[in-house]
Amino acid sequence: MADANVEWHPVIKASELEDEEPEHARIGDTLVCVVRVDGQIHAINDVCTHEYALLSEGFCDDGEIECPLHQARFNVTTGKCTAGPAEEDVRTYQVKVEDDQVYVGLPKA
Ligand code: FES
Numbered sequence: 526m527a528d529a530n531v532e533w534h535p536v537i538k539a540s541e542l543e544d545e546e547p548e549h550a551r552i553g554d555t556l557v558c559v560v561r562v563d564g565q566i567h568a569i570n571d572v573c574t575h576e577y578a579l580l581s582e583g584f585c586d587d588g589e590i591e592c593p594l595h596q597a598r599f600n601v602t603t604g605k606c607t608a609g610p611a612e613e614d615v616r617t618y619q620v621k622v623e624d625d626q627v628y629v630g631l632p633k634a
Pocket of ligand 1: 574578
């Protein structure tokens, strides 16, 4: 889906991703968690909405990432917070893959 308001950034090779093994990426000041689930690659903001912890250091199963600090859970597809103590959803980003390169789409500044 083409979106003129999105700027694409290369983050990782698709072949380096393992199912349910989250990877951290930094795009400028934006910290991103990239994870593949059932062959589908997702990108969400890497910073937990509760306190400060990187979700890419958490545990992923059943399409959800568990925060390593207080175990809040977030759906990797929708960003929805499915278990507290966090209450806010985490932001999601568009993803595309071209020639094994994974790109994450951030809104244009
Ligand atoms: S920092 Fe993630 S649940 Fe507290």
